[in-house]
Amino acid sequence: MASALALHGGAWRRWALPLLALLFVLLGPLLPSFQLTLANNIGLAALTTLGLVLLTGVAGMTSFGQAAFVGLGAYTCAYLSAVPSLPAWLQPLAGSHWSALLLGLVLTLAIAAVLGALTLRLSGHFLPLGTICWGLALFYLFGTLEVLGAHTGLSGLPALSVGPWLLDKPEKMFVLIWVTVLGALLLVHNLLDSRSGRAIRALNGGQAMADSMGVPVFRAKLTAFMLSAALACVSGWLYACNQRFVSPAPFSLGAGIDYLFMALIGGSGQLWGAVLGAGVVTLARDLLQDSLPKLLGSSGSYDAIVFGVLIVLLMQRAPWGLAGWMVRRWPRRRPAVAPASGPVDALPRRTLPARGQTVLQVRGLTRRFGGLVANRDLNLDLKAGEILAVIGPNGAGKSTLFNQLSCVDQPSSGEIEFCGQNVRGWGARRIAAAGLSRTFQHVKLLPSMSVLENVAIGAHLRGRQGLLPSALRLDRREEHALLAEAQRQLDRVGLGALAHAEAGNLALGQQRLLEIARALCADPAVLLLDEPAAGLRHQEKQALAELLQRLRAEGMAVLLVEHDMDFVMNLVDRIVVVVFGEKIAEGLPQDIQQNDQVLDAYLGASA
Numbered sequence: 001m002a003s004a005l006a007l008h009g010g011a012w013r014r015w016a017l018p019l020l021a022l023l024f025v026l027l028g029p030l031l032p033s034f035q036l037t038l039a040n041n042i043g044l045a046a047l048t049t050l051g052l053v054l055l056t057g058v059a060g061m062t063s064f065g066q067a068a069f070v071g072l073g074a075y076t077c078a079y080l081s082a083v084p085s086l087p088a089w090l091q092p093l094a095g096s097h098w099s100a101l102l103l104g105l106v107l108t109l110a111i112a113a114v115l116g117a118l119t120l121r122l123s124g125h126f127l128p129l130g131t132i133c134w135g136l137a138l139f140y141l142f143g144t145l146e147v148l149g150a151h152t153g154l155s156g157l158p159a160l161s162v163g164p165w166l167l168d169k170p171e172k173m174f175v176l177i178w179v180t181v182l183g184a185l186l187l188v189h190n191l192l193d194s195r196s197g198r199a200i201r202a203l204n205g206g207q208a209m210a211d212s213m214g215v216p217v218f219r220a221k222l223t224a225f226m227l228s229a230a231l232a233c234v235s236g237w238l239y240a241c242n243q244r245f246v247s248p249a250p251f252s253l254g255a256g257i258d259y260l261f262m263a264l265i266g267g268s269g270q271l272w273g274a275v276l277g278a279g280v281v282t283l284a285r286d287l288l289q290d291s292l293p294k295l296l297g298s299s300g301s302y303d304a305i306v307f308g309v310l311i312v313l314l315m316q317r318a319p320w321g322l323a324g325w326m327v328r329r330w331p332r333r334r335p336a337v338a339p340a341s342g343p344v345d346a347l348p349r350r351t352l353p354a355r356g357q358t359v360l361q362v363r364g365l366t367r368r369f370g371g372l373v374a375n376r377d378l379n380l381d382l383k384a385g386e387i388l389a390v391i392g393p394n395g396a397g398k399s400t401l402f403n404q405l406s407c408v409d410q411p412s413s414g415e416i417e418f419c420g421q422n423v424r425g426w427g428a429r430r431i432a433a434a435g436l437s438r439t440f441q442h443v444k445l446l447p448s449m450s451v452l453e454n455v456a457i458g459a460h461l462r463g464r465q466g467l468l469p470s471a472l473r474l475d476r477r478e479e480h481a482l483l484a485e486a487q488r489q490l491d492r493v494g495l496g497a498l499a500h501a502e503a504g505n506l507a508l509g510q511q512r513l514l515e516i517a518r519a520l521c522a523d524p525a526v527l528l529l530d531e532p533a534a535g536l537r538h539q540e541k542q543a544l545a546e547l548l549q550r551l552r553a554e555g556m557a558v559l560l561v562e563h564d565m566d567f568v569m570n571l572v573d574r575i576v577v578v579v580f581g582e583k584i585a586e587g588l589p590q591d592i593q594q595n596d597q598v599l600d601a602y603l604g605a606s607a
């Protein structure tokens, strides 16, 4: 009985949302004409804002230029369907809205690829400034080109036909607009809930982390940017079909800022925040424009002032937006990721180097930061089936060494060989693919994502499925295999029961264990652990030591940096001691404990 009820509950939950959406699309056209126009405007803005939520909220890149891509979609449609004398090569496309959509998308994706290649490598405030530049450039282009009607724009667009239906009325456009919005929401949701989507989401956890987990960072950024632009283009095309008139004003920088507000107000971390934000901003604008002149007894742009104040207040009270506020108030009880219903494939495993084989060889490694020498002429070897600790006081240069070993940083001089290959010029992604995985001294994870999904980022290089199969849910077999592997690694580090918790809610020690599970998910031959025991309780440290012993027994090579001397002395095979960037000793734990130079320089100082 209970299970029947649960089934009922599950089925109800699965069907409630699609049913509501269907009702909305079917009943919406019955709205009075003014409300219908508002609903259409909200739908169009929601589609554009969805792109911004993906770009800004999910991938962590701020763009002020989104309205320009809406303009590209709208103007391509208007140009092909309303300009009488098209160049000969465009004649075959004349008058067809669908050809215009295709051409608009091709144009938008091409321009986004070029703009993205130029601006997405910029960091900090340079990226938003870059988006302002191209947003303004495209806006002025629309207003300047005579062929696009300059500031007057283009009018007289014919109504859009979908098969036998002529969408010549707002109530008919309502159906198309909202079916597109809901379809886009579903596709983007599917995409984010996949290997390709996790790569985009990983960008928000810091590029060093994404890179070290094998995510092609620039490609993931460009993908998010181009998808965001494509959604804006479709919205522009729908706008042109709905208004049947196009002029530059709706594609200005001000409109771009409005879209950004919609994303922030709605909640840039939740996809449905795009609909919420578009709805709230459109309705609030309309209400304020209507009521303020009556209230104040004079006309003027008071709505902009009141609107600005409201946004500041909202951002203060709910910086994560309305959707974020709702999610925090009513947290979902079911796991964010649906478990597999059938048998799950095992991911292919790497053949580990033979026990005793040198996997990492460092010769004469020196790293200078201006006048400071963080690593000086370091030599060390790491063998398969060995645990080596690098110890040293704060500022000794241990993390600098780690960064060079994992190719996040390049040495000033000296050589690093990984499994016999010189890694000079390699990036973090390449060495990750070759079999080196790492954790970070300052934990780098995605706090709002589940523990399981965070760990699955580590398996990025073990999957193949791309954007389209993910958006269409054709990737489920591989996805279940990746998630099953993530769960296996979580069980291994003792966090299995917390797989569906939010990563940000874990204690620091648990977050470190999560990072180890994520690194293991890459199926590495060499594991670099930066202070893995920091923040762990006694029992957790014991469990971690047992895990590392098991990994050693399996033939993995582990290099760790650690300040907890009890943990190190009872666990590792050899120790390298670094002080002021130089190696002062190397040997077995019992020898290091009795080394006078070490006692003087390091252990003596801490005793």
Ligand SMILES: Nc1ncnc2c1ncn2[C@@H]1O[C@H](COP(=O)(O)OP(=O)(O)OP(=O)(O)O)[C@@H](O)[C@H]1O
Binding pocket: 369, 372, 374, 392, 393, 394, 395, 396, 397, 398, 399, 400, 401, 441
């Ligand atoms: N990017 C950088 N630019 C300039 N100096 C740096 C940079 N990274 C590290 N350093 C300097 O190099 C030295 C070694 O730093 P590093 O972080 O490698 O030490 P550490 O042994 O890991 O210290 P801790 O145990 O406190 O983490 C320090 O003096 C640090 O200030």
